[in-house]
Amino acid sequence: MQSAEDAKPADGAAAALLAALTRKRRLDAATPKESALWLLDRLLPDAGVNNVPLAVRVEGRLDTAALQAAVDALVRRHEVLRTVYLDRQAGLVREVLGEDTPGPRVVVHDVVAGVPEKELREFAASPIRCDGRLMLRVTVFRGPDADTLAVAVHHLVFDAASVPVLIAELAAAYDACAAGRELPAELRAPAPALREGTPREESLAYWRTVLDGFDPAGLDLDCTRPAPARATLVGDTVLHALDDETRDLVRGLQRTLRAPEAVILYTAFCLLLVAHGAGPDLVVGSPVNVRPPEAQSSIGYHVNTLPLRLTVDPGRGFRDLVKEARTAFFGALAHSDVPVDAIAHENARETVSWRDTLFQHMFNYVPVESSPALTLGGLPVRPLHVETGFSKFDLELFVQSGADHIGLRFLYCSEVLDRADAQALVQRYATLLHTVAAEPERPVGELDVWSAEDRALSASGTARSVPDTAVEADRDLDAFRASPDGAALALAAAAARCAADYGYPYVVHPLDARHVAVVGRAGNRLPAGVRGEVCLVRLDGATHVATGWTGSLRHDGTLELYGNAERVVLLHGRAVHPERVEAALSAHPEVTRAALVVADGTALAFVTADERPGLTDDVAAHAARLLPRAVQPARVIRTEALPLRPDRGWDTAALLALAAAEPESEQDDPDGLVGDLCGLWRDLLDLAEPARADANFFSLGGHSLLGAQLVQRVDDVTGTRIKLADLFDNPTPRSLAQHLRTPRDDN
Template sequence: MSIAASRKEAAMWLLERLVPDTGVNNVAVAFEVAGRIDRGLFTAALRAVLARHEVLRTVFRSDDATLTREVLAADQLDVPVVDIPAGDDGMDADLTAFAAEPFEIDGRPLLRAGIRAGADADVCCVVVHHLNFDAMSTTILLRELLAGYEALAAGGRPDDAPMAALAERTPNERSVAYWRKNLDGLRAAEAGLWCALPPVGAPSLRARTVHHELSAPARAVVRRFQRELRASEAVVLLAAYSVLLAQHGAGSDVVIGTPVNVRDQRSMNAIGYHANLVPLRVRVDPDADFRAVVKQTRSTFLEAISHADVPLEHVSPAVLGDAPSSWRSSFFRHLFNYVPGTVDASATLTGMPLRHVMVENGYSRFDLEFFIMPGEDATTVRAAFCVDAFDAADVGLLLQRYDALLVRLGDDLERPVAQLSRRGADDLALPASAPETATTASVLDAVHATAAASPDLVAVRDGADDVSYGRLWSAALATRDLVAASDGSTVAVLAPRGAELAAAWLGVWLAGRRCVLLDPTQPIPDLAARLADSGAAPVLAAEGLPVPGAVRIPA
């Protein structure tokens, strides 16, 4: 019997229609064994898990306007275990491709499984559509698959006793009222970071990841704060993430999404889509210290958990009214996900060493997500980011600055957060003067050669004013002389895109100094913080930008 899908399920389906033929909603769980997997045992163990959890046998059908779901009987479902061809790059691109292959919403199973045979190790991968699955389900599925395989290998029978399905709860009206009040007046469009890319009209939702292992000093600070501030590791790291975002343009009204498991104590082993994304709204007072930010973050987090029974899809229409829809979340662009280890490092399967394999699907509907993966010996931050929103280099810099922020907080817990430096390891390692690389020299030579050969040729179309190469080079030389007469090794340039910016950039290059470009459209506090961090002197500003102490860019 088919029944109508829930609002949460329909919202996911609508997202998929925005980017058809992608695996944007696919979730993968994989493990590697140092040896050979018995395909027959693995297939039988998987069938036992499917018989046990009806949600894995739930299929969906759609037309232009509606989405319905239906549960298939165990004997109606056939999920063959296929071969995953091994790639040549050694970077698990083959697993990513397997995870990213789209499912059809046409009544067919939303699950597939495969084995990649290696020279000395096999990898088993199961991919499930997010309609039937969430992050906690990966742990449950993996645990039951391994237990079933072990039982079969020992000549026993896997546990295939049906488990009662966990139905989605009716939203509590008190929780609905809480979110309507808490989210009133909030617009994620105003929370973009200054280092983000310009918005695109037709998103690809393609994503990449960058990993960073927290330094020993940063981990020590987090452990100390857990004791001193009486906060969990997750809360301390979440509070630091909110400060990092505020430092980079998110403003003082920072909203971070985080998934919350809504299973009750009797249903902790239920596979399915039993998590709600909740927005954590932390108002970062620039004059407050980190202790106050942690206190507010902890309170906000606990309140959100107590009202997490309501999916945001039940709240959005009432809060947003007639606001235009977008592929972006209406409430947040940045996520935080605290993910404890999935498999013990000492785990084995029939005596073979086993390790968990992280498999990406290659897509994200959020700008940036920090996955915190703590371990006994290391804590890794996996930053997943949408390539429509960020460059990998900027995300890598954000991770370094996150680490440096934690260390800095340990040295100066009482300092107001607005006064904290945002510098990271690479910021501090930048050379005092810009080395003349082959690329730099070739650009300068090319501009100079063109200015000499064709001085009247248009170099920059700046509004109604066409600036020639001769005029541009003359302004660059004047800038060089101005900068060379100063004592600073770093020069800041504040100018909109146009001829003045081009002339200033070329002039700083010619003077052999390092250039820091500032965007005049950014909020004044952000500009002031970036300028303070850079240590730049002098500051060159375009005409019409009154900046105290700045020098006018030569015309």
């Protein structure tokens, strides 16, 4: 058997793992908070979405032997850095390795660039797996005349508050090891292990009361796209520093409203979300450090995210909203011992993806204090900003507040937000802060949220150049340049083409903004990137004539049409344009026509096509590749013809009768797999009888943790291991059975 020294060059934790096999192992079940992170790992096993990276630029050459000794010392000192996790089908378990466990091997890479930005991004984004090894990595990127030290730690054992502690202790240990001195006494002593207690019943009752009746479906923004069928969580960042005038106005509000700066900035963030279609009943997540005062230097995952709820009444002033936000903020802090994952599943709601949590937006306020210059072995050190390239939420606002500056970092999910829209949100937030500071008593519904850039684009009336990939409609749109009446004809022609070409969204260009506007619910004209009703502008420039179509003006001057506003239906609490689903279904080569009907919260798709075995499954799989999960039909039904009403709309009653009359077909389940899965649905969801073949697991009350159990049960019953993401992609017994029957290379 290898000795610890023999194993160390391959992996510093290998020896400890070998030793662990020879002794009785204590494996503890993970907490709900830890399990939530693990589920995200299982959804995206090849992404470092849970990594917490940090890096420093060292003006000189590091002694890698001394660095290795320093890393080993920190792992010995902190129990949490010796905590490993094992991914079991039934759940996540953890184990604390012995005090003799060495740290991970320090890896050295030679690089050409001064600051290896590409290498740092790849390092930060590479996953740290729950496979029994230590949950951190250390790498030195060796440049021509300077080194870059990079560390990545899994969020399960680390958080943002741990970063300065780790850097300070690593520097002190490195200095001692590089000089050949004994470690300082405080680094030789084991760090106290911080154990978070069980949430108080009083706190659990508080959050149940606060969140009672909240519907997370109202959190979608009018400037975002629906999340794709399979998430990647690819993210990007926009940075912005408030100008001195706005900073001083905000801090003046802090005094006049007698509220912390964090509360003022959070309230303004809620206003920004409401102005873009969310709410008015909002929940925004806000992380808080739950370390007790005597343990502020503890390394670990000691953050709870508070679901801050605020209802934005447009008739009230900003001052009143700040008072309500302050009450919510301090009430949440007083009951911060409850991890949100312990109560998230108590809210009765339909879930169509892992994203459907209590919140989709985060607010993170971090006071920044000046710190002494850092050195390593006497060499000057400069901190570097490192991003993983992922975002767990649609939008996260990080505020760094210092004595003379307020910096904003908007982290957004690129799957649902374009960069131009994210940049516009940052500018609008800065504008909003300036506006509310100047008029804190004015009803917030009357405040101008749009930035100077928005107003300039709206007033220009000039279309910008557009990509060649945009759908050409110039011959119909010459009339746009002539008059609003001509614009009406051209828009009708574009709408007809939208239906005929099955395009979604349908891009119309070029436009003259003098004749076309997108209007919000309150009748206000919306800026680029924000969805609303497409209206024609009369020659007086002030009168809007509604067209009945939903759309948005893009930043390049084009118009996107989404569908007829009168046909919008609610599915899982979200507004859905049936045209989009019908277009995706009709794009299947065997489908001639398609209709979507939503009844009792379930989307039923009806298609006309020649009959053949497996057709409806193929059509459903085809639609799943084109549509976000939230708008995918739960069931596809083939029919000879689609019944119409006299007004040419779908005869919904006749279609629903057709669906009710269609029996479960045994030929669609030749091996009995669908029936077996229907039984699993019944057992896990506590149903009175086996589920139907088209029963959506999440619509019936399933959630991620139950989904992980279902994945294990599927393995037990079928002998085939699937991923949790496969269940999200195939949430019905019929679709999951089809997935299980399909040969695939990876498992």
